[in-house]
Amino acid sequence: MSTTLADPASLDLMFPQELISLDVSAQLPSDLQMRPLASTDYKRGHLDVLSVLSIVNDLGEAAWVNQFHAMRATPSAYFSIVILDKASDKIVGVGTVFIERKFLRGLGSVGHIEDIAVDKSQQGKKLGLRIIQALTHISESSGCYKTILNCNDTNIPFYQKCGYVKKENEMAKYAPERVNNAPKL
Numbered sequence: 001m002s003t004t005l006a007d008p009a010s011l012d013l014m015f016p017q018e019l020i021s022l023d024v025s026a027q028l029p030s031d032l033q034m035r036p037l038a039s040t041d042y043k044r045g046h047l048d049v050l051s052v053l054s055i056v057n058d059l060g061e062a063a064w065v066n067q068f069h070a071m072r073a074t075p076s077a078y079f080s081i082v083i084l085d086k087a088s089d090k091i092v093g094v095g096t097v098f099i100e101r102k103f104l105r106g107l108g109s110v111g112h113i114e115d116i117a118v119d120k121s122q123q124g125k126k127l128g129l130r131i132i133q134a135l136t137h138i139s140e141s142s143g144c145y146k147t148i149l150n151c152n153d154t155n156i157p158f159y160q161k162c163g164y165v166k167k168e169n170e171m172a173k174y175a176p177e178r179v180n181n182a183p184k185l
Helices: 021-025 046-050 063-074 126-140 153-161
Strands: 032-036 078-085 088-102 111-116 146-149
Touching: 021 032, 021 078, 032 126, 046 088, 046 111, 063 078, 078 126, 088 126, 111 126, 111 153, 126 146
Parallel strands: 111 146
Antiparallel strands: 032 078, 078 088, 088 111
């Protein structure tokens, strides 16, 4: 476990730190830091935090790093953020917004918030709210005409507190399970 927090300027980040709202970052407890996902965050427990949401298939650090680089290679599309515990240099919160370009609304864009997760030991500290606020800021600063997300019914009150309103319905069709779980790149 590291006891020295890496300066975001020295990290290989998914996007520039300046895109994260200073106002939102300032509302975090002083022992936490918000920044873009870094190429070294596999070692800081990124997948461990995501596991509070769903099953996480850990395909190893090399595959994780390849996915990081693939996402970063699509400019102005993927914005994954983390909240770190400064003392342990471990990730305690995560979230992503990706920007979809549209032909509608004058060639507008929509921000899609995904994979909001907070480590169980850190829940109840408004970290989820801060992640949503930061991702919404990125979406709106990118010119999106709306920011949307999907959630289960039990999380609707939380997202309403974040300023979101229930709108329409979500549909999903999952692909048949593949024998080989390796991603197709």
